[in-house]
Amino acid sequence: xxxxxxxxxxxxxxxxxxxxxxxxxxxxxxxxxxxxxxxxxxxxxxxxxxxxxxxxxxxxxxxxxxxxxxxxxxxxxxxxxxxxxxxxxxxxxxxxxxxxxxxxxxxxxxxxxxxxxxxxxxxxxxxxxxxxxxxxxxxxxxxxxxxxxxxxxxxxxxxxxxxxxxxxxxxxxxxxxxxxxxxxxxxxxxxxxxxxxxxxx
Numbered sequence: 001x002x003x004x005x006x007x008x009x010x011x012x013x014x015x016x017x018x019x020x021x022x023x024x025x026x027x028x029x030x031x032x033x034x035x036x037x038x039x040x041x042x043x044x045x046x047x048x049x050x051x052x053x054x055x056x057x058x059x060x061x062x063x064x065x066x067x068x069x070x071x072x073x074x075x076x077x078x079x080x081x082x083x084x085x086x087x088x089x090x091x092x093x094x095x096x097x098x099x100x101x102x103x104x105x106x107x108x109x110x111x112x113x114x115x116x117x118x119x120x121x122x123x124x125x126x127x128x129x130x131x132x133x134x135x136x137x138x139x140x141x142x143x144x145x146x147x148x149x150x151x152x153x154x155x156x157x158x159x160x161x162x163x164x165x166x167x168x169x170x171x172x173x174x175x176x177x178x179x180x181x182x183x184x185x186x187x188x189x190x191x192x193x194x195x196x197x198x199x200x201x
Contacts, residue, residue: 002060005049007031007068010186035183037070040079053086065094066120076118168195
């Protein structure tokens with residue numbers, strides 16, 4: 001079976017760029033709104049794909065970029081090792097259709113390239129977080145205020161009607177953890193806890 005694995009970091013991303021891929025696949029797995037820092041084995045789609053691979057049902061996995069597998073070097077390399085151990089060929093479209101196998105044998109430069117690229121993706125993620133935090137600090141230092149405007153009032157009813165609140169409730173009902181939901185929806189853990197508290201009341 002030839003499987004395409006797609007992932008977006010937030011629920012707002014519909015994965016439009018994945019539609020540019022006109023290749024035919026036996027199965028397409030889409031982890032929507034899942035942070036790259038979430039281990040592959042902890043994602044719904046990741047678990048499904050791993051199960052199929054370990055059952056010998058997959059012979060090729062295609063991804064747009066290695067970063068779709070994750071942004072943690074160790075986790076990505078562990079996932080790739082699982083694929084390799086089960087005889088699965090991995091194709092990275094964004095790197096000129098780089099493949100883990102060439103003529104049925106392991107590509108000699110595969111380990112080098114995947115190790116370097118995975119490390120770069122992890123570094124990129126850390127840099128994004130650092131720049132975001134620095135931007136917030138500079139904003140506050142220059143007199144900016146974070147959070148809701150002073151004096152603004154939002155009723156519990158209005159808060160629970162918000163689109164993002166509804167998504168949090170949906171994930172809570174599916175048994176997702178506070179940290180997982182926070183990562184998926186790019187909201188603070190405080191907000192998730194607040195929603196959970198309101199729902200449980």
